Amino acid sequence: MLRLSKLTDYAVVVLVRLAGAQGPHLAGQASVQTSPGIAASTGIPEPTVAKVLKSLSGSGLVTSQRGARGGYRLQRRLDEIPIADVIAAIDGPIALTACVDGSASECEAQALCPMRGRWDPVNDAIRSALNRITLADMQVAAIPPAFRTPTRTTAAPALPPAALPSGNMPAAE
Amino acid sequence: MLRLSKLTDYAVVVLVRLAGAQGPHLAGQASVQTSPGIAASTGIPEPTVAKVLKSLSGSGLVTSQRGARGGYRLQRRLDEIPIADVIAAIDGPIALTACVDGSASECEAQALCPMRGRWDPVNDAIRSALNRITLADMQVAAIPPAFRTPTRTTAAPALPPAALPSGNMPAAE
DNA sequence: GACAATCAGGACTGCTTCGGTCCACTTAGC
DNA sequence: GCTAAGTGGACCGAAGCAGTCCTGATTGTC
DSSP, X not given: OOOOOHHHHHXXXXXXXXXXXXXXXXXXXXXXXXXXXXXXXXXXXXHHHHHHHHHHHHTTSEEEXXXXXXXXXXXXXXXXXXXXXHHHHXXXXXXXXXXXXXXXXXXXXXXXXXXXXXXXXXXXXXXXXXXXXXXXXXHHSSOOGGGOOTTSOSSSOSSOGGGOOSSOOSSOO | OOOOOHHHHXXXXXXXXXXXXXXXXXXTTSOOBOHXXXXXXXXOOHHHHHHHHHHHHHTTSEEEEOSTTOEEEESSOGGGOBHHHHHHHHHOSOOSSGGGSSOGGGOTTTTTOTTTTTTHHHHHHHHHHHHSOBXXXXXXXXXXXXXXXXXXXXXXXXXXXGGOOSSOOGGGO
């Protein structure tokens, strides 16, 4: 299906929101944001935001600060984060098939499997394609001007949190 | 993630097998093969082969002939079939997210969704990457000679060896 | 020092999707 | 007419994912 998980979509929203609140000139500097705060401003359920941020933190895309007045902040600028990094942080290594992503233990027949390596050129092509696109590209990509409401930061969804009670997320689906 | 379905993997095996049995000079000409025959020679369960071939036939990658002495044969040469066509035939349109693949009805919040169009550059990049790789590339790609044993099929790693008669793999030729 | 706010890590559950199978029907050659 | 083969659809079990919840650790504030 070639479909990425919803969490990856959420991660993009969260990261763009993180950058949007900080402003490009403050990226990585100030404006630590909490996961409840991001959840409120994006409409994504709070536990889900926390889950995404934990994964992003583990991959070094954001830094976390525990305790009171803690929170998360971007580690790099949006134009320094290829979408491949986000996908890898949430979904793991980018590979179309289980038996070619480098984990030798997943396929017990790997030693004999003639398909081994066959998907490699496809995987490589996709990996390089995803490495060429950054979050900054996605931030400005193909969003009709009508949807760029001036009342919000560029990154935040134009949806008021109340408009997303459940189910219909600002992202895919 | 970013994983494609097993059926797509099977489809590649079946198509390569179809071409392999025909030989490059006979592509699209002779050697109509039945789905039971392909199942026997690849080790993929027969109903699954039939399912894959049905999809491929519907997409025009293979032509079918009904009735006794019927079967399937390749419609194009392997080097004329981009892997994107195979994926599209089995899994549908290539898109990372549900709401950007052109089906406007899938996301009820689409009209307000700021993510609309955001994944477009990513989708385009992947689509073009998959269009540049043909089945012929996969047929010869990166398979160490040591692994070119005729004893195993590719996409059915979990199958017991007994289900894999002999001399089945087209890649071994 | 107590308390509150926040992240960290894991376990759990319901749902959706996928892989695989089966059946009845149609088509076509012998 | 019989047989072999594709066509179309429905069905079921398994696996993975989305989302939630709980407990513990950390840190700033009063």
